[in-house]
Amino acid sequence: MNRNRTAISPTGFSSIPPIAVHVVGKHSGFTNKALHNNDKMFKVGPWEEARGQSMRLNVNVDSHHLIIPENGVYYVYSQVYFRDERTPTERQNESVHEFLHYTVLDSTGNLVHHRNLMKSGRTKIGGEENGYYFSSHHSGLFELRKNDKIYMKVFLQHEQIKVGRDHEETFMGMYRIGELH
Template identity: 25%
Template sequence: MINTFHTSLPPPPVPPRLGHRRSEPRQNSPLVWFLSVVLVLHMIVTLLGFIYLFQRSNQGNQISQLEARADKLSSERLHQPLAHMSLKNNNPTCTVEDKVPCVLVWNNDHSVRVNVDTEGPSRLKIKQTGYYYVYSQVTFSKRDVKTSPQNSIIKSTDQSLRETHNKKDEVLLDSYCSVGYTSQCSAFQGGIFKLEQDEELYVRVTNLTWVSPDWNSTFFGLYKLPNDL
């Protein structure tokens, strides 16, 4: 016999399967958003600060290098070789007829020298090799209608030849007064020359008796140009 059972109640619900539960969408918390913004701003500020400090460091190094170079140049220029020699009143008598160089003698009491040596009373001796501006002025106070008074700057170089030393003279500059001057005339000259260590310079004139004894009007000098020019 078949027994059947009928009921009007609904069947029990099916239990949910694991792993198939539908998750609800998460909502961003205001605190999380705020912390994210702060973190990004912090990173940007840190990066900008690093760049700023790096640039300041480079600028500081460049300024320090410039200051060191300026101090070095100031120190070098303070001790740059120079000389300004004034005439000695009692120059020896010398004329063209004597057939010897008529060389001017300088007065050390009215002269200035820095890092330049002297060789005797009439010569300047170079201590540092370099380019120099060399100048001279000679004022002549006596008239001569036949010969033009001449003012020459001479460079003298030692030439070693075996065991003997000979001096080789070279005219660097020449200047003249006109033949027909009446009372006084000044012959000035100047130029830039490469001078070597131990070379000597002196001033030669036509006749020492024509030279004015005023030490302010007859002089001779030089100064070394900076190495960075």
Template identity: 30%
Template sequence: MTSSHTMQYIGLLLLAAILLQTIAVAVTFIYFSNVLTTMKETFSKSSVSCLMRANLRTIKGLDTGSTEGKDDPCWQVTQQLHFLIEKSMSNRYQKEISSAIKDQDAPPRPKIAAHVTGSYIPEADKDGRGPSNRKVLGQKIQSWESEKGLAFLQNVQLSDGELVVPQPGLYYIYSQTYFRHTLTEEEENEEEDEGAGEDTIRGRPMLQYVYKKVGSYPVPILLMKNARTTCWSRDAEYGLYSIYQAGLFQLGAGDRVFVTVSNVSTIDMDEKSSFFGAFLVS
């Protein structure tokens, strides 16, 4: 009996000890959980207050240069934030100023453009068929005006009816020719003899070509071509027609551009009717 009572007593002591230990662990866990929650809330509130500049009694009431203000954690956070913002803005302004200075130091881009207009050909020169070249189609127009009236040259040369560009780039080239087509006495007699002038003399096409010449190629290169067919009343003394064409082309330094037509003698070289030009795009 005595031994049985002793064993029961020891079992109760062990049970009580385990129960007390369990209660102690639970209380400790609850305590530290509350402490961590309180610390998180305090830290969160302090961070938000620093960023929102709310409830900053210490910072507002203290001199920014005082030792007490510098020891405040919120003051340190805001000062670091201000420092980062100032540094970022300073770097940005320095880049913008450097870019502006580079743009000012860069030499201005030269303006390259030309617009030449028709110049009336002496009657003695109009009697012939004009200059021709076996390497190109048609007859080259050489009598362009480059200074008077609407014509001008800006960093472009005009030589032998050809525009010479000074630097490589993408150029817009345009040309218009105004045809005043008439029948000579010989053609009128031929028309009366054949009786089919609509299909022969009056039906001849008018052509305009734009060429470029490069130093590395012996033959001029055709850039543009346009055509119209003459057809006017038998009772009319002449027919009036115009051909215009334009386009973007890559040219090199020293390249030459010129215009040819099917018959130079039929061109009305008024400055507002026949003209030719080019300008640098990029």
């Protein structure tokens, strides 16, 4: 954040309504949507926004996006749980294992419409006998504008690598910590 152009007011003790959302993997219909034909990069969703550990306060959610309701500084987080369903022999035959996880800003106000806000991952060289699971979590503070959209995408190297759907495995959320003036 550029301190010379942005003044922030904390939302904790003001009359500003709270803005927060936490969405989780949805058991029915939760799939990976390919971003491009024949691509290994997938958009994660749709999200469960009303049941279980999900919650939503003054935020709209569509099938794959959190939609920013007001300008502000937001704490954004996401986690993905990769499940590698290949056999140990199949994993050993692979020379490189990549698990990549991104949180992306889709903004109509920027010249670049889709911008990676955060990226995390794991790359392992060589065979792996016992590694069936891997989770990746990241978070950060970002200056966001009304109607910006946040979504999660993952790189799935093989069809047998799946994204976990349980509420404690794959999730994302955000909350506003201050206004922009």
